[in-house]
Amino acid sequence: ANEVRSAAITEVLNRSAAPTAEIRPLSEIWATDVFNLDKMEEALSKNAFKAVKKTVKTGEPLDPATADIVAAAMKDWAMSKGAKFFSHVFYPLTNITAEKHDGFIITNADGNAITEFTGSLLIKGEPDGSSFPNGSLRMTNAARGYTAWDPTSPAYIMHTANGATLMIPSVFMSWTGESLDKKIPLLRSNAAMDAAARRVLELMGETEIAPLNASCGPEQEYFLIDQHLATQRPDLLLAGRTLFGAPPAKGQEFDDHYFGAIPERVQVYMQAVEEKLYRLGIPAKTHHNEVAPGQFEIAPYHETANIAADHQQLIMTVLKATAAEHGFLCLLHEKPFAGLNGSGKHVNWSVGNETQGNLLDPGTSPEQNLNFLLFCGAVIRGVHKFGPLLRAVIATASNDHRLGANEAPPAILSVYLGDQLEAVFEDIKNGCVNPSADGGEMDLGLSQILNFKRDPGDRNRTSPFAFTGNRFEFRAVGSSQSITGPLTAMNTMLADSLHWIADKLEVELKAGKTHAAAVADVLKELMELHGNAVFGGDGYSSEWHEAAVAERGLRNLPTSADALPVFTEPEVVELFEKSGVLSAVELNSRYEVYSEQYINSIAVEAKLVIDLAKTVIYPAALKYASELATTISAAQALDASFDAGQVKVIAENANGLLETVAQLSTELARHDFADTAAHMKHCATVIRPLMEAARVYVDTLETEVDDAAWPLPKYRELLFIK
Ligand code: ADP
Ligand code: MG
Structure with a gap:
C-alpha cells in the first residue's frame, strides 16, 4: 500500500480500545x-x-x-x-x-x-x-x-x-x-385509513371499534468502515458510496459473513447504540451481520407508525454518531460498494386496534378470517393499482443502484402471499369458495386459513412486497430513506381500497347476502381486477421482468427518472386529494423537491468523479507509468525481451479516463431541458452511464498500477480491516 494508506492501516491497528460504559440493567435505563x-x-x-x-x-x-x-x-x-x-x-x-x-x-x-x-x-x-x-x-x-x-x-x-x-x-x-414535512401526511394517512377501516368493520357487523393505527417495525441495514480508511476516500465522505474500486479477490462468495460471529469491535459498537436507544425508549430488538462483509442490521420491535417513523430517524442519527465515537464511519447508503449486496430498510407494516386486533393476522376464528381476507385483499388491490406510486416513494438516486440488481427486489411492484394464502385467493377468484348452506362460513377458504402457519417457511426474499404471517414487508425501501413516505403511501392506498370494498359490501349486504357470501363476491371481483399483482415466483429472474410487463400489465420503472413523475399522474393526485392526505399542490411540491434531490445528488457524484479522476487517479497512473517506462527501458538495455505492454495498457486507460470525464463535464454543464422530467432522464441515461464508463477505466487502472502507488484505500482494506 502507498504511504497514506499504510499510515491509515497502522492507525487502525494501533487504535485505542473502544470507550466502555458501566453496564446497567435494562430496567434502570429504559x-x-x-x-x-x-x-x-x-x-x-x-x-x-x-x-x-x-x-x-x-x-x-x-x-x-x-x-x-x-x-x-x-x-x-x-x-x-x-x-x-x-x-x-x-x-x-x-x-x-x-x-x-x-x-x-x-x-x-x-x-x-x-x-x-x-x-x-x-x-x-x-x-x-x-x-x-x-x-x-x-x-x-x-x-x-x-x-x-x-x-x-x-x-x-x-x-x-x-x-x-x-x-x-x-x-x-x-x-x-x-x-x-413528512410527518403531517403520515398522520393524515393514518386518519384516512382509520375512517375507511371503520367503515368496513362496521359493515362486517363489528360494534365496538377502537381507533385504528398502522404499526411498523423497520429493519435497518448499514455498513461499518474504519474511520481512518474511510477518511482517505473523498467519495465515501461526500457521496456516502465508493465511486471507484476494483472488486477484491474475496467478496461475499463464501457467504461467511451472514449471521456469522459478530466481530468484537462491532459488537461493542452495537451495544453502545442500543444503550442509547433504550434510554430514548426505542425498543431495539435484533442485531446481526448481513450478507456483505462489513454489513450489519438493526431492528426495533414494532410500534405505532408515527412513533416508529420518529424512532427510525433517531436510530439513523444514533448509528452515525456512535460510529464516530467508536472510530467507524457508518454508511446508510443503499449501494456503497459495487458488486456487493446493497442495504435496504424492510418496512414491516400492519394495521389494527385494541378491539379487533391486528387485521392482517389470520387469527383463529371465522369472523377474524373474513376481516383478515378483506384487509389482505385491500392490500392486493392497493399494490396493483398503486404499484407505481410505491415505486415512486422509494425513488432516490441511491436506491436506484440497488433495485433490480440481482440481490435486491425488482423495481416492478408485485405482492407475495406465500403458497397457502395465494391458493386461498386463487380459489376465491375462481369462485371455488362457497358459503355453507346455513349462511355461515366459507368452507374451503376458512379451513385453509385457519391452519395458516404464522411464519411460513416458504419466505420469498425476491419479492418487493411480501406477506410475512401477520404483516406485509415492503422490502424495496432504501436504507437511507425516511420510512414516512412508504408508510403514508401504504396507509393511503389501503384507505382507498377499503372504501372500494365498503362500497361493494354495502350493495351486496343490502341485497340480503350473508357476510361470508358478500365477502366472497367482493373479493372475487377484486381478484379478477387486481390479482395480477400477486406473484410467488423468483422476482430477480429476467423471465419475470418480461412477463410482469408483457403478460401481467405491471409497470417496470427502473430509475427514479421513470418513477418520480408518477407523483403527477391523475390517479395518484386523485388518491391523495380524495383521502385528504396531500392536496394537489402539496403533492406536486414533493415531486419537485424529490426530482431536484435526484438531479443534485447525481451532479455531486459526477463532479466528484471528474475531480478524483483528474487530480488523484490520472496523476498517480501517469507517475507510475513513467516510472515503469524508465524501469523497463533500463531492463530492456540488459535483456530486450522485457515487455512494455503494461505501460501501453495504463496509457490507454488513463487517456480513456480523461476523455470520458471531459465528456461528463460537457454533459453536466447542460441546462437546456424542457422540464424536470427531461433533466432527470438526462441524468439517468447520459450522466450515469458516463460515470460508469469512467469507473471502468479507473478500476482497470487499479489492477495495473503498483499497489504502493495507488492513492485510494482499496475494497479489501475498507471491507476487511476492522
Ligand atoms: P426478519 O425475519 O424479516 O428479518 P426481523 O425480526 O429482523 O425479521 O424483523 C421483523 C420486524 O417486523 C420487527 O421490527 C418486528 O417487530 C416487526 N413486526 C412484527 N410483527 C409486526 C406487525 N404485526 N406489524 C408491524 N411490524 C411487525
Ligand atoms: Mg424482514
Missing part, C-alpha cells in the same frame, strides 16, 4: 430520557394529567392553561437532566431531521438568569422556512414556516459531551397551513 406518560403522571396534577393523556392518545389540542402546566413540568424534568436548551424536531422533505435550538434562559430586571418555557413555546415554534426544500409551496411573501408539537410522539433528551437538549417532535408547515 426510557430514562423520555418525557412519557409515566413521567407526566408523576409531575402533573390529576386533572392536568387527564387532559394531556387525552391529547397524547388522540392528538387533540390542549387548552392553553393546561399547555402551560405541561410545558413547566416538561422544562423542570428536562432541566433536572441537565438540559438548558429545547428544540422542536421536525422532518422536512429531506431524509434527515431538522432542529432549531432555543435556551430556556431569560434575564429578569436585576440581570439574573431565570428560565421560561410556556405552553405557547411548547406548542409552536418558528424556524425560518426558507432554508428547507418546499417545492413551489412557499411563496416569497410567506417565507415563514412554523413547527407545532406532535403530542402523540413523546419529547426526549439528546445528550452531548457538554450538555443536553430537550427535543420536541413536531410537524412543520407553511404559514398558510400546507405541509412542508
Whole structure:
C-alpha cells in the first residue's frame, strides 16, 4: 500500500480500545430520557394529567392553561437532566431531521438568569422556512414556516459531551397551513385509513371499534468502515458510496459473513447504540451481520407508525454518531460498494386496534378470517393499482443502484402471499369458495386459513412486497430513506381500497347476502381486477421482468427518472386529494423537491468523479507509468525481451479516463431541458452511464498500477480491516 494508506492501516491497528460504559440493567435505563406518560403522571396534577393523556392518545389540542402546566413540568424534568436548551424536531422533505435550538434562559430586571418555557413555546415554534426544500409551496411573501408539537410522539433528551437538549417532535408547515414535512401526511394517512377501516368493520357487523393505527417495525441495514480508511476516500465522505474500486479477490462468495460471529469491535459498537436507544425508549430488538462483509442490521420491535417513523430517524442519527465515537464511519447508503449486496430498510407494516386486533393476522376464528381476507385483499388491490406510486416513494438516486440488481427486489411492484394464502385467493377468484348452506362460513377458504402457519417457511426474499404471517414487508425501501413516505403511501392506498370494498359490501349486504357470501363476491371481483399483482415466483429472474410487463400489465420503472413523475399522474393526485392526505399542490411540491434531490445528488457524484479522476487517479497512473517506462527501458538495455505492454495498457486507460470525464463535464454543464422530467432522464441515461464508463477505466487502472502507488484505500482494506 502507498504511504497514506499504510499510515491509515497502522492507525487502525494501533487504535485505542473502544470507550466502555458501566453496564446497567435494562430496567434502570429504559426510557430514562423520555418525557412519557409515566413521567407526566408523576409531575402533573390529576386533572392536568387527564387532559394531556387525552391529547397524547388522540392528538387533540390542549387548552392553553393546561399547555402551560405541561410545558413547566416538561422544562423542570428536562432541566433536572441537565438540559438548558429545547428544540422542536421536525422532518422536512429531506431524509434527515431538522432542529432549531432555543435556551430556556431569560434575564429578569436585576440581570439574573431565570428560565421560561410556556405552553405557547411548547406548542409552536418558528424556524425560518426558507432554508428547507418546499417545492413551489412557499411563496416569497410567506417565507415563514412554523413547527407545532406532535403530542402523540413523546419529547426526549439528546445528550452531548457538554450538555443536553430537550427535543420536541413536531410537524412543520407553511404559514398558510400546507405541509412542508413528512410527518403531517403520515398522520393524515393514518386518519384516512382509520375512517375507511371503520367503515368496513362496521359493515362486517363489528360494534365496538377502537381507533385504528398502522404499526411498523423497520429493519435497518448499514455498513461499518474504519474511520481512518474511510477518511482517505473523498467519495465515501461526500457521496456516502465508493465511486471507484476494483472488486477484491474475496467478496461475499463464501457467504461467511451472514449471521456469522459478530466481530468484537462491532459488537461493542452495537451495544453502545442500543444503550442509547433504550434510554430514548426505542425498543431495539435484533442485531446481526448481513450478507456483505462489513454489513450489519438493526431492528426495533414494532410500534405505532408515527412513533416508529420518529424512532427510525433517531436510530439513523444514533448509528452515525456512535460510529464516530467508536472510530467507524457508518454508511446508510443503499449501494456503497459495487458488486456487493446493497442495504435496504424492510418496512414491516400492519394495521389494527385494541378491539379487533391486528387485521392482517389470520387469527383463529371465522369472523377474524373474513376481516383478515378483506384487509389482505385491500392490500392486493392497493399494490396493483398503486404499484407505481410505491415505486415512486422509494425513488432516490441511491436506491436506484440497488433495485433490480440481482440481490435486491425488482423495481416492478408485485405482492407475495406465500403458497397457502395465494391458493386461498386463487380459489376465491375462481369462485371455488362457497358459503355453507346455513349462511355461515366459507368452507374451503376458512379451513385453509385457519391452519395458516404464522411464519411460513416458504419466505420469498425476491419479492418487493411480501406477506410475512401477520404483516406485509415492503422490502424495496432504501436504507437511507425516511420510512414516512412508504408508510403514508401504504396507509393511503389501503384507505382507498377499503372504501372500494365498503362500497361493494354495502350493495351486496343490502341485497340480503350473508357476510361470508358478500365477502366472497367482493373479493372475487377484486381478484379478477387486481390479482395480477400477486406473484410467488423468483422476482430477480429476467423471465419475470418480461412477463410482469408483457403478460401481467405491471409497470417496470427502473430509475427514479421513470418513477418520480408518477407523483403527477391523475390517479395518484386523485388518491391523495380524495383521502385528504396531500392536496394537489402539496403533492406536486414533493415531486419537485424529490426530482431536484435526484438531479443534485447525481451532479455531486459526477463532479466528484471528474475531480478524483483528474487530480488523484490520472496523476498517480501517469507517475507510475513513467516510472515503469524508465524501469523497463533500463531492463530492456540488459535483456530486450522485457515487455512494455503494461505501460501501453495504463496509457490507454488513463487517456480513456480523461476523455470520458471531459465528456461528463460537457454533459453536466447542460441546462437546456424542457422540464424536470427531461433533466432527470438526462441524468439517468447520459450522466450515469458516463460515470460508469469512467469507473471502468479507473478500476482497470487499479489492477495495473503498483499497489504502493495507488492513492485510494482499496475494497479489501475498507471491507476487511476492522
Ligand atoms: P426478519 O425475519 O424479516 O428479518 P426481523 O425480526 O429482523 O425479521 O424483523 C421483523 C420486524 O417486523 C420487527 O421490527 C418486528 O417487530 C416487526 N413486526 C412484527 N410483527 C409486526 C406487525 N404485526 N406489524 C408491524 N411490524 C411487525
Ligand atoms: Mg424482514
